[in-house]
Amino acid sequence: MAPKKSERTQLTRVVRQLRRIRSFYAAAMVLWAGSAALTGRQDAGSRQLWVCLLLLAVFAALFVMASVALRRLAVPATAGRPHRRAASSTVPNTGRHAAA
Template sequence: MAPKKSERTQLTRAVRQLRRIRSFYAAAMVLWAGSAALTGWQAAGSRQLWVCVLLLAVFAALYITATVALRRLAVPATAGRAQRHATPPTVSNAGRHAPA
């Protein structure tokens, strides 16, 4: 049984929101990885380094969770778009007159 239109709309909104938040998590991972590298270079083994590494791990876990949720939803890229069906390449002329 196909999902109702409102269910599809909610699904596409959820997918869009998950994609946005996943990109936010990726940016946060890059930020905290850079911060951890810089802090490790300046003060190896400090508390600030461990906080950066902890936040990097938290955002990595959130990113993985969002990615797994998107894969479970498995929405095709064309979901929510109008489908256009082309005429098949072999059109039968049965019952028609031949061209003159």
């Protein structure tokens, strides 16, 4: 049974939101990785370094969870688009001949 239009719309919104938040998590991972590298270079073993690494791990876990959720949804690229049906290939037989 095909999903209803409202279910498809809701699924499309969920996928769009998950993709947005996943890109936010990726940016946060880059930010905290850079911060950890800079802090590690300046003061190795400090509390600031451990906090940066902890936040990096948190955003990496969130990124993985969002990616797994997107994979579980497995939405095809055309999920939000309306389906178009092809015209009927059979021509009704009316018993008349074509005009010459």
